[in-house]
Amino acid sequence: MISGLILLVQAGLMALLVLLAFRMIALVRSEPMAAGHENLWQDVARTAHVNHDLPPGRPEWPVAVRKPVVDAAPDRAELITRLHILAGLQERDCRVNGLELATAPEAVKAYTAAWLFGAGCALCHKSTRHSEALVAIVAQIASRKTGIRQPDAFQAISSLTASTVYLACFRAGLEGAEFWQYNHYVPPTSSLYEAITANAFI
Numbered sequence: 001m002i003s004g005l006i007l008l009v010q011a012g013l014m015a016l017l018v019l020l021a022f023r024m025i026a027l028v029r030s031e032p033m034a035a036g037h038e039n040l041w042q043d044v045a046r047t048a049h050v051n052h053d054l055p056p057g058r059p060e061w062p063v064a065v066r067k068p069v070v071d072a073a074p075d076r077a078e079l080i081t082r083l084h085i086l087a088g089l090q091e092r093d094c095r096v097n098g099l100e101l102a103t104a105p106e107a108v109k110a111y112t113a114a115w116l117f118g119a120g121c122a123l124c125h126k127s128t129r130h131s132e133a134l135v136a137i138v139a140q141i142a143s144r145k146t147g148i149r150q151p152d153a154f155q156a157i158s159s160l161t162a163s164t165v166y167l168a169c170f171r172a173g174l175e176g177a178e179f180w181q182y183n184h185y186v187p188p189t190s191s192l193y194e195a196i197t198a199n200a201f202i
Contacts, residue, residue, distance in 0.1 A: 080137055082123050086177060087116055087145045090192035097193050101146040108196055109148035110156035114166040115192045116142050117157045118173025123181065165199040 094101055101112060117138045121129045128134055139153035160166045176190030188194055 076133070076137075079120070079124050079134075080141070083116065083120055083137065083141050086119055086123075086180060086186075087141050090115075090176075090186065091145050093186075093191055094193045094196070099193060099196065104146065106148070106152065109142070109146040110152060111165065111169045111196050111199060112146050112192060113138065113142040113148060113153040113156045114160060114169040115173035115176075115195050116145075117160070118170035118175075119177035120173075121170075122174045122177035168199055169195045 091101055099108075101109065104112075117135070120134050120138045124134055135154060135157050138157065139150045142148050142153045143150050156166060160170050172190045172195035173192070176186040176192075179190060180186045186192075
């Protein structure tokens with residue numbers, strides 16, 4: 001009876017060993033395929049890491065990454081439109097207060113160009129401030145609004161640091177346009193009319 005039980009246990013152990021051998025053979029055969037999948041996942045992870053979509057390491061399902069909202073810089077056409085609107089509003093404000101920019105002295109027109117350049121610097125992207133392209137846009141708009149010759153507008157803008165009056169007008173335009181962007185009006189202390197009358201005898 002005991003020998004029969006021992007024989008039965010030995011037969012069971014032999015069956016388990018055979019089953020274990022078959023499982024190991026099956027795993028060895030399927031390992032190259034699993035290794036191929038692993039390499040595929042590593043390639044996906046490496047590519048995703050380069051594209052900043054997935055974190056490095058073992059890849060998982062992509063997780064939506066919230067990117068910070070950055071106020072996009074206006075393009076050239078949008079900048080010109082904003083400057084035209086702002087210049088038109090300031091031209092009307094000057095007219096209401098009795099100052100006609102088109103018939104004003106050349107010095108007043110130069111002050112207007114300096115003010116508009118300050119406004120342009122406030123409305124454009126930081127990388128394009130004080131660029132030749134911005135100076136050209138401002139000179140063109142100043143010429144249309146006041147009748148100043150574009151070379152004279154260029155001269156006024158290029159000599160900002162040489163004149164405290166030009167600097168004061170530039171600063172007023174910068175502050176006025178920054179305020180206008182968010183509040184849709186220019187405070188009187190930063191208006192073109194105030195900048196001109198505070199610095200010129202009219």
